[in-house]
Amino acid sequence: MSYRVVSRNEEDTIVLAENIESEKFPNMVICLYGDLGSGKTLFVKGFANALEIDENVTSPTFNIIKEYKGQMDLYHMDVYRCGSQVECLGLEEYFTKGGIVMIEWADLIEDELPKERLDVFFEVLENDTRVIRLKPYGDKYEDVCEAVI
Ligand code: ADP
Ligand code: MG
Secondary structure, X not given: OOEEEEEOOHHHHHHHHHOOHHHOOOOEEEEEEOOOOOOHHHHHHHHHHXXXXXXXXXXXXXXXXXXEOOXXXXXXXXXXXXXXXXXXXXXXXXXXXXXXXXXXXXXXXHHHOOOXXXXXXXXXXXXXXXXXXXXXXXXXXXXXXXXXX
16 A cells, blocks of 8 residues: 655655654654656755754755754765765664654665655656655554554
């Protein structure tokens, strides 16, 4: 089962991410897939808004992991630049810290991902239109999708 949403502009993408709010739980893992510029980081920004994170969320491409303090802590990763060397990061440690983990370019580290998670695929249709597909693995993530769609 997957859920398909059409985002017509930046605001649609932010609102979709914000709407996951009511169902947030500790150790939630959200994996983001899609080309450069498809909206992955913007989606993380929307998510951070809902967590009342004041700090401006920017792409962690050069840091690989950025940590933000909010209602729940947010660990924002972009593994584009480390790919298969990700074992060095001790990534799995972040899956049990009680915060929320969001991973851009998660396809590069497929083998390291937890079985239960939410996959989010971004596809650019034209100009500002994006197709965003949510694919939950596990009951908790199914519930999250049911609540936002
Ligand atoms: P990524 O992290 O996937 O590389 P970003 O979120 O950094 O992408 O950038 C997405 C870009 O696309 C931003 O400049 C944003 O303003 C633009 N954009 C236009 N329309 C949308 C939309 N519907 N959803 C998300 N981003 C959009
Ligand atoms: Mg990005």
